Amino acid sequence: MTGTARLAIDIGGTFTDLALEVGGRLVTAKVLTTPAEPERGVLAGVHRILAEAALAPAAIGLVIHGTTLATNAIIERKGARTALVTTEGFRDVLAIGNESRYDQYELDIVLPEPLVPRHLRYTVPERLDRAGRVLRPLDEDAVAALAPRLAADGVGSLAIGFLHSFVNPAHEQRARAILAPLLPDVPISLSAEVSPEMREWERFSTAAANAYIQPLMARYLALLAEALRGLGVSAPMFLMLSGGGLASLETALRFPVRLVESGPAGGAIFAADLAAAAGLARVLSFDMGGTTAKICLIDAARPKTARSFEVARIGRFKKGSGLPLRIPVIEMVEIGAGGGSLARVDGLGRIAVGPDSAGADPGPACYGRGGAQPTVTDANLALGRYDPDHFAGGRLVLDTAAAERALAPIGAALGLDAAMAALGVVEMVDETMANAARVHAAESGATLAGRTLIAFGGGGPVHACRLAERLGIDRIRIPEGAGVGSAIGFLRAPVAYEVVRSLYQRLARFEPDAVNALFADMAREAGGIVAAAAPGAAASERRIAYMRYVGQGHEIPVPLPVRALTAADAGVIRTAYDAQYAAFYDRPVPGSDIEMLSFALTLAVPAPPAAPAPPDAPARAAHAQARRLVRETESGRVHEWAVHDRAALPPGAHLSGPAIITEAATSTLVGPAWRARIGAGGAIELWRERP
Secondary structure (H helix, E strand, O other), X not given: OOOOEEEEEEEOOOEEEEEEEEOOEEEEEEEEXXXXXXXXXXXXXXXXXXXHHOOOHHHEEEEEEEEOHHHHHHHOOOOOOEEEEEEOOOOOHHHHOOOOOOOOOOOOOOOOOOOOOHHHEEEEOOEEOOOOOEEEOOOHHHHHHHHHHHXXXXXXXXXXXXXXXXXXXXXXXXXXXXXXXXXXXXXXXXHHHHOOOOXXXXXXXXXXXXXXXXXXXXXXXXXXXXXXXXXOOOOOEEEEOOOOOEEEHHHHHHOXXXXXXXXXXXXXXXXXXXXXXXXXXXXXXXXXXOOOEEEEEEEOOEEOEEOOEEEOOOOOOOOOOOEEEOOOEEOOEEEOOOOOEEEEEOOOOOEEEEEEEOOOOOOOHHHOOOOOOOEHHHHHHHOOOOOOOOHHHHOOOOOHHHHHHHHHHHHHHHOOOHHHHHHHHHHHHHHHHHHHHHHHHHHOOOOOOOOEEEEEOOOHHHHHHHHHHHHOOOEEEEOOOHHHHHHHHHHHOOEEEEEEEEEEEEHHHOOHHHHHHHHHHHHHHHHHHHHHHOOOOOOEEEEEEEEEEOOOOOOEEEEEOOOOOOOOHHHHHHHHHHHHHHHHHOOOOOOOOEEEEEEEEEEEEOOOXXXXXXXXXXXXXXXXXXXXXXXXXOOOOEEEEEEEEHHHOOOOXXXXXXXXXXXXXXXXXXXXXXXXXXXXXOOEEEEEOOO
């Protein structure tokens, strides 16, 4: 019999974060990730957090987990040896893509290599038309003949993707039925199940990615579940999905590609929950961890979502330079700019930071674990932003001399001392993150002025003021538990699942019966998955159509009524489309016919709401516990900053920058032009005083 405590675990590239919620109390912990055996780091964190909470393992009633393991396996090409079986004549779809170039003027352009090399891409005779009618029956003998070839090639996982299978999956299903008993140890992913949408390149690529990481994720999740059981934790495990919902372990094992952005999704959910509680209509979420920084726009307490994503981009900030994945995701920009990001001087004599990282092993030079290359954490330490004896709650003593030695080559290359080299590193990483935010806002048709920056992650509060200054933002919130924000976000996420299917419709010839039948089938699929994770719970439903004017190349999402549609609803849908189109592109195009390409249905069981914040406490002056010499980034001068212990600051406490507010999992820098106060709910609220 399990207890009532809820445990969230977020494995990042550098740190593993944990959050435990029990009886209205929140306990957090941060431990170093163990890349070779991630479950070891998890167990160390679980031991620590249970000890801090004074709980037995049996008190845990639910485990929620997110991890970067799937993402890293794709980026680092450490997945299974994967093969693709496809329609005869379409062997090279993964390599050809859509023939676009992410840089039109680069003569020596490098395109991402498919996860499945050409010699492991096989074809069989079969063909469906765009309506799913059989033009050429599946050659079952040819399918069976592939089994010995696949075995001889040492294939560890298989993707099957046939042309137009998103309309009629019969051939893919039959091919799996033939091959599964002949290859009993090889998991098989069908494109019609993983990503049942038109556009074969994206569909095949997503199915290949799912197959590529499936054996790795299955092994890891089995080891983690076994390790937790050995510890005495018998609670069910839910997995955080890239789209912002929770799903059962079984669903995650079938579709591990949906875990690719699970950690960042938790951070976006965390920021959205905070925005709702504080009544903030326009927010910029800023999550900076040890390996990456994630930036997300949140309006009306809802993060923007998308149904496509690129992983392992070759060109920084360049769409089309990565492998396409057609999955529901929270839309954000993710860049290699974390505390462990490596700094160097490039061929043009400029300081460059990331995207490569020191990770947890060996980690930054100041960790004393064998790292010798300079990182953002080393630069922050050299500038005086961290107390070397109390980093990570005092569990990790930092070596300032090692950080300065690592930074010395950068300084030598530019004629600077180590301290000024550190200043250059943090200024460069701050501008990199600011530029990513500007690009993301421009691509989303949004503005940044007037937004509140919600900063979290181990590095977010350290860089928040400087990032806000570069973006023209005047207000910042640093929530309680900011250092483990994504893990807390897991506790705020709903049990939810989104199903997307393609069905071509013209509004001028709208067929409501076909759409209603499609939604009924989608509701059955989503309902089965949600019911398995939250049996007996009432779920809300949301429907969306992806639509465009006839002749256009891309669609926009349009909400649909959650009910049986009729022919008269064509006008209702047209009005909704015109409104959405005008929101994106200023005005609709009268008289043009509209086509519907895909439909999405989401079922969600809301998470328990967070307790409302108490009323603001009376203002009182905060008194510093210490002072520390810190080099300012803007002026470069060194002077004393006040140091405050966050645990000692009561609600209502006010202070002026420059100051540092320390806590176990992070530190908040209050810049010279900033003021701060502790809100009634425990968040640090910062605002900028402009001259």
